[in-house]
Amino acid sequence: MSPETANLEEIVAQVPPARGVVEPLPPVNAEGEQLLEISMGPHHPSTHGVFRMNVVLEGEQVVRLKPVFGYLHRNHEKIAENAAYLAAIPYTDRLDYLCSMTNNWGYALAVEKLAGIGVPERAEYIRVIVAELTRLQNHASLIGFLMQDMGMSGTPLMYAFREREKILDLFESLSGARMMCNYMRFGGVRVDTSAEWLRQVRELNGEFPRFLDEFESLLAGNEILMGRAQGVGVLSPELAVSSGASGPMLRASGVNYDVRKVDGYGVYDRFSFRVPLGDHGDVYDRYMMRVLEMRESVKILEQAVRDIPAGPIMDPKARLRGLRPKAGEAYGRIESPKGELGFYLISDGTGNPYRYRVRPPSLINLTVLEDMCLGRGVADVVVILGSVDIVLGEVDR
Amino acid sequence: MRAEPITAEQVKAAIEAAVPGCRVQVLANASPSGQHSLILDHEHAAEAARFLRDDPTLRLDYCSNATGVDWLDSELSEKVKVKKLVDGAETEVEEVRKTKVPGYLEAVYHLYSVEKKHGPVIVRMRTGDRKEDVHLPSLTGVWRSAEFQEREIFDLYGVIFDGHPDLRRLLMWDEFKDYPMRKDYVPPADDDDLVGAERSGG
Numbered sequence: 348m349s350p351e352t353a354n355l356e357e358i359v360a361q362v363p364p365a366r367g368v369v370e371p372l373p374p375v376n377a378e379g380e381q382l383l384e385i386s387m388g389p390h391h392p393s394t395h396g397v398f399r400m401n402v403v404l405e406g407e408q409v410v411r412l413k414p415v416f417g418y419l420h421r422n423h424e425k426i427a428e429n430a431a432y433l434a435a436i437p438y439t440d441r442l443d444y445l446c447s448m449t450n451n452w453g454y455a456l457a458v459e460k461l462a463g464i465g466v467p468e469r470a471e472y473i474r475v476i477v478a479e480l481t482r483l484q485n486h487a488s489l490i491g492f493l494m495q496d497m498g499m500s501g502t503p504l505m506y507a508f509r510e511r512e513k514i515l516d517l518f519e520s521l522s523g524a525r526m527m528c529n530y531m532r533f534g535g536v537r538v539d540t541s542a543e544w545l546r547q548v549r550e551l552n553g554e555f556p557r558f559l560d561e562f563e564s565l566l567a568g569n570e571i572l573m574g575r576a577q578g579v580g581v582l583s584p585e586l587a588v589s590s591g592a593s594g595p596m597l598r599a600s601g602v603n604y605d606v607r608k609v610d611g612y613g614v615y616d617r618f619s620f621r622v623p624l625g626d627h628g629d630v631y632d633r634y635m636m637r638v639l640e641m642r643e644s645v646k647i648l649e650q651a652v653r654d655i656p657a658g659p660i661m662d663p664k665a666r667l668r669g670l671r672p673k674a675g676e677a678y679g680r681i682e683s684p685k686g687e688l689g690f691y692l693i694s695d696g697t698g699n700p701y702r703y704r705v706r707p708p709s710l711i712n713l714t715v716l717e718d719m720c721l722g723r724g725v726a727d728v729v730v731i732l733g734s735v736d737i738v739l740g741e742v743d744r
Numbered sequence: 745m746r747a748e749p750i751t752a753e754q755v756k757a758a759i760e761a762a763v764p765g766c767r768v769q770v771l772a773n774a775s776p777s778g779q780h781s782l783i784l785d786h787e788h789a790a791e792a793a794r795f796l797r798d799d800p801t802l803r804l805d806y807c808s809n810a811t812g813v814d815w816l817d818s819e820l821s822e823k824v825k826v827k828k829l830v831d832g833a834e835t836e837v838e839e840v841r842k843t844k845v846p847g848y849l850e851a852v853y854h855l856y857s858v859e860k861k862h863g864p865v866i867v868r869m870r871t872g873d874r875k876e877d878v879h880l881p882s883l884t885g886v887w888r889s890a891e892f893q894e895r896e897i898f899d900l901y902g903v904i905f906d907g908h909p910d911l912r913r914l915l916m917w918d919e920f921k922d923y924p925m926r927k928d929y930v931p932p933a934d935d936d937d938l939v940g941a942e943r944s945g946g
Contacts, residue, residue: 417915422900422924463776588805588858591889604806604858675775678809678854678864689809691854694775706809706854714892743915 396739419743427703443741449683451531457679457690458533462672470535472655484511485684486637496733534665576631580719580731594686595636600628606682709737752780781866804855807887812901882908900925
C-alpha cells in the first residue's frame with residue numbers, strides 16, 4: 348500500500364460518519380476571538396441571482412466561505428424523467444437561460460448518442476452558428492456584469508447588451524423566441540435558416556470585431572480592472588483539473604482542454620480556431636479568456652457561414668414523437684459558454700428517460716469558490732464570483 | 745488528433761493487476777453510444793480510483809460527472825424447460841420462472857483525462873439495498889469535483905458517502921427528511937405539508 352492510500356484511509360477514519368447535519372464550526376479563531384459572520388445573498392445584486400454565501404471574516408480577511416444553494420431548485424431532473432424525450436427540450440432552455448441554444452444541443456447530443464440518431468450536415472452547421480452566437484452574447488454580457496461588480500457603473504454592461512440585442516434579434520427571427528429558443532431537436536434543428544438570415548449573421552459577424560476592439564481598448568488596460576482583477580482569485584492548474592472546473596475558468600489557469608477540440612463533436616473538427624490559455628489563473632485572465640474566445644468564435648462563424656451546405660435539416664429516420672431508445676445509457680457533453688455541459692441519460696426502453704442528469708458547469712465551477720476567496724476581502728469575493736460566470740437556473744436546477 | 749479509445753476490459757485488467765483483491769465487473773451497455781462501465785467493490789473503490797487517476801497510461805485526472813441512480817426491486821423472468829408428468833407421460837413443458845432482484849442505489853462517475861485527452865471511463869458503485877441507511881465510499885479525496893456532486897447524491901438519493909469532508913444537503917434544506925429523486929418518492933399534495941417546512945410569518 349502506497350503512503351498516499353494510507354493517508355486517504357487515515358482521513359476516512361478521522362471523519363465521523365456523516366448523517367447530513369454537520370455542526371457548523373464555531374465562529375471563533377484559534378485564540379478564541381470572535382469572528383464576523385456575514386450572510387451574502389440571496390437577494391444581493393452581486394450574487395447574480397438567488398445564491399447565498401456564508402462568509403466568515405477575521406478582521407478584513409475571508410477565513411471561511413460556504414455557498415448555500417437551492418433557492419431556485421425545482422428538480423428539473425425529476426420533471427424530465429416524467430416527460431417524453433421530446434418534452435424535455437423546452438425545459439433545458441431554462442437551465443442556463445442566457446444560453447438556451449447550447450443547452451438544447453447538449454441534450455440533443457446525448458439523445459443522439461443514446462438512440463444512434465444521425466444529424467444532417469446542414470443542421471450541424473446551423474448548430475455551430477447558433478452556438479457560437481450564443482457564446483458571443485454570453486461572454487459579452489459576462490464581461491459587462493463583471494465590470495458592474497467592480498463598480499464601473501453600468502456602462503460596459505450597456506455596451507455588451509447593445510451587441511447582445513442584435514444576436515437576440517437573430518435568434519428571434521430564426522426560432523421565434525429571444526431567449527427560450529427551443530430550437531434544436533435530436534436529429535437536427537426545428538426550422539431552416541433563410542439566405543437572408545445567413546446574410547444578417549455574416550453582417551453582424553463582420554462588425555463584431557470592431558465592437559471587440561472598442562470594448563478591449565476601453566477595458567483591457569483599465570486601471571480599475573487591472574487593480575481589482577490581477578492576482579485576485581488565483582486558481583492553480585492542478586486544483587482546476589481536480590475540482591472539475593471547465594470552460595474559460597479551466598483554460599484561464601493554463602489547462603488546454605476545450606471539448607470542441609477534444610471531442611470534436613458536431614463538425615467542430617472542420618474549423619480552424621485556437622484555444623486561448625491563461626498564465627496566472629486570476630480574475631484578469633478569466634476576463635481575458637472571454638475576450639479572446641469571442642475573437643475565436645468570430646473566426647468559427649466566418650467559416651461556418653461560408654461553408655454551410657444545402658440539404659435537409661432533420662434526419663429522416665429520427666422519430667421525435669414516441670421515441671423509445673432501447674435500454675442502455677449515454678453521456679454526451681458539449682463546450683457551453685459556461686463550461687462543460689453534460690447530459691447523462693439511461694433508457695429502460697420506454698418513452699421517457701429512466702434517468703436524466705444534467706452536469707451543470709456553473710455548479711461544479713463553484714466547488715473551488717472558497718479556495719479562491721480565502722485570505723481576500725469581501726469586495727474581492729464579489730469579483731471572484733463574478734468571474735466564475737454562474738446562472739442560478741443551472742446551478743440549482 | 746484524438747486519442748484511441750480505451751476499452752472497459754483494458755481498464756478492468758489494469759485495475760485488477762494494480763489493486764490486489766479488487767473485484768471489478770464490466771457492465772455492458774447495449775446502446776449505440778457503446779459506453780460500457782465498470783462496477784467497483786466498496787472496499788477497494790478509493791484505492792482503485794486513486795490508481796485510475798495516477799496511472800501514467802490512464803491518467804483519468806478529471807471527474808466530469810458524478811450522479812446517482814435508483815433501481816427499484818425488479819422481477820427477472822426467464823423461460824425454463826421443465827420435465828413434468830402430464831397425463832402419466834413425462835413431457836417437457838416451458839415455464840416462466842420469476843426471480844426477484846432486489847433494488848439498489850448506484851453512484852456513477854464519468855472520468856476523463858485532461859492530460860491524455862481520452863475518456864470517458866465510467867465507474868459505478870452499488871449499494872446492497874435501497875433502505876434509509878445506505879453507504880458508499882466517497883471519492884472526493886481523489887477527485888475534488890465529486891464534493892458537491894456527492895452532496896447532491898446524498899441530498900436527492902440518500903446515499904451516505906463515508907469519508908466525505910462536508911456531507912450536507914445541497915439543494916434541499918437541512919430539515920427536509922425525504923429523498924426526492926428516488927423513484928418511489930411521493931411529493932406532498934400541498935407544499936405546506938413538506939417535512940420540516942416550518943414557515944415563519946406568511
